[in-house]
Amino acid sequence: MAAHPSSLADDPAELSGAVAAEPPHPDLALVERAKAGDTAAFEQLVRQYDRQIYRTALHITQNREDAEDITQDVFFKAFQKLDQFQGNSKFSTWLVRIAVNESLMRLRKRKTSRTVSMDQDVQTDEGSIPRDFAEWRPNPEQIYSQGELGDILRKTIAGLPPGFRTVFTLRDIENLSTEETAEALGLSVPAVKSRLLRARLQLRERLSRYFRKAANEGSK
Amino acid sequence: MNCTDFLAKLTDYFDGQIDPDLLAEVKEHLGTCHHCEVVVNTTRKTIDIYRHQQPYDFPEDLSNRLRSAIMARCNASKEGAEAKAKLHAELVRDASSRSS
Numbered sequence: 001m002a003a004h005p006s007s008l009a010d011d012p013a014e015l016s017g018a019v020a021a022e023p024p025h026p027d028l029a030l031v032e033r034a035k036a037g038d039t040a041a042f043e044q045l046v047r048q049y050d051r052q053i054y055r056t057a058l059h060i061t062q063n064r065e066d067a068e069d070i071t072q073d074v075f076f077k078a079f080q081k082l083d084q085f086q087g088n089s090k091f092s093t094w095l096v097r098i099a100v101n102e103s104l105m106r107l108r109k110r111k112t113s114r115t116v117s118m119d120q121d122v123q124t125d126e127g128s129i130p131r132d133f134a135e136w137r138p139n140p141e142q143i144y145s146q147g148e149l150g151d152i153l154r155k156t157i158a159g160l161p162p163g164f165r166t167v168f169t170l171r172d173i174e175n176l177s178t179e180e181t182a183e184a185l186g187l188s189v190p191a192v193k194s195r196l197l198r199a200r201l202q203l204r205e206r207l208s209r210y211f212r213k214a215a216n217e218g219s220k
Numbered sequence: 221m222n223c224t225d226f227l228a229k230l231t232d233y234f235d236g237q238i239d240p241d242l243l244a245e246v247k248e249h250l251g252t253c254h255h256c257e258v259v260v261n262t263t264r265k266t267i268d269i270y271r272h273q274q275p276y277d278f279p280e281d282l283s284n285r286l287r288s289a290i291m292a293r294c295n296a297s298k299e300g301a302e303a304k305a306k307l308h309a310e311l312v313r314d315a316s317s318r319s320s
Contacts, residue, residue, distance in 0.1 A: 039294060046287050051278045054286070058276050068286060075290045080297060130227070133255045136262055140269060153275040172267045173274070178235065197231045204259070204266045211262075 027091040035082050042082075046075050049092055052174055053099045059169040060103035061110075062158050070102045077102075089183055093176065096184045100166060107162065130201060132208040140211045156206045164199035171196050221249040226256050234264070 027048075033041035053074050058067035077098055078085075085094055140149060157165055170181045171192070182192045226249050232238040233246055250257050 037298070039291065039298065042294060043287065043291055046290055047283075050283055050286055050290075054278055054282075055274075055276050068282070071286050072290050072293065076293045076297070079290075079294045130255070130259045133258045135258055136265055140265070146273075149269075149273055150275050153270060153273055157270070157275065168270075173270050175271070193231045197227070200231075200234075200263050200266060201227075201259075203270075204263045207266055207269075208262060 024087075025090060028087050031082065031085060031087070031091055034079070042079055045091065049095055050075070052092065053095055056096055056099045056166075056169060056174060057103045057106075059157065059173070060100065060162060060166050061106050063106075063110075066103075066106045066110075070099060070106060073102055074099045090180065093180045093184050096170065096174070096176070096180075097186075100184060104162070130205065132205055132212060134208065134212040136208070136211040140207075143211070152207070152210050156203060156210075159206060160199060160202055164195055164202065167192055167195040168199040168203065172200070221245045223249075223253060223256055226250075226253070227259075230260070230263070233260075234267070 027045065030041045030045050034045065050071060054067050054071045057070035057074075058064060061067055061070070074095060078095055085091065140152075144152065157168070160168070166185065167181060167187075170176045170184060171178065176184065178189055178192055178196075181187075181196075182189045185192070187195075226246060229238060229242060229246055233243070238246065250260065
């Protein structure tokens with residue numbers, strides 16, 4: 001996709017269709033106070049979403065320093081452009097959208113000779129067709145220590161193309177809805193579903209190499 | 221329903237967004253196809269393990285450091301904007317008093 005351009009206005013999600021009337025999200029009151037100059041209200045929003053923004057940036061860039069810089073830039077940009085937030089989407093989705101754009105820009109700067117976009121490498125079907133049909137027994141948590149498991153999970157997700165990694169991160173790790181993920185990434189709902197399926201299957205296939213192997217070794 | 225049809229419905233199945241007729245077909249296929257049953261079980265574990273293990277930590281000191289830096293930038297920007305507005309108001313006032 002051509003990630004979102006410079007505008008930070010939160011367009012109504014035409015992707016999600018009609019939205020039933022719901023009580024206003026508690027963030028809206030904080031945003032209104034922040035717009036009126038209350039920096040403590042903005043700081044509260046930073047407290048609520050810094051973890052999500054940092055992790056999203058880290059999943060996309062795979063670089064801790066970049067993720068720290070991006071987290072700062074996202075909130076500073078949001079602070080400066082608060083007037084452009086009209087409350088048509090969740091404030092957190094608006095932040096994620098800025099974070100995705102900033103992260104992709106970082107990746108592009110790092111790889112000067114290549115264009116990096118959400119569409120990069122998503123045409124590949126590698127790993128999207130299941131080949132490994134072994135159950136993971138015992139559970140990976142029982143085989144590996146927390147540290148070992150963390151290494152495997154980081155290594156495995158880092159191997160996914162950015163377009164798949166980002167969809168999986170937002171939908172399955174950060175728990176955004178399919179519609180929110182589509183809105184944050186500027187993709188249609190069917191495109192998110194398609195990428196999510198392939199991301200999940202590729203990750204499953206890659207993790208199977210560790211967890212099936214570990215189970216086999218354990219049974220020797 | 222064959223395995224390819226089943227895979228195409230996997231996301232909707234996981235997300236509970238599947239109509240009852242199709243769900244019955246999916247369940248029927250799962251009851252007869254061990255490979256697809258394994259794919260469902262291990263894909264579900266893939267999602268669970270990433271969601272619960274959170275491969276990247278976010279320690280309190282990092283959160284505090286980032287928040288301090290963010291708020292310092294925001295406050296500096298706010299003070300800068302206020303000073304600019306004040307200067308602008310003074311210039312306008314001076315100009316109008318000179319012209320009168």
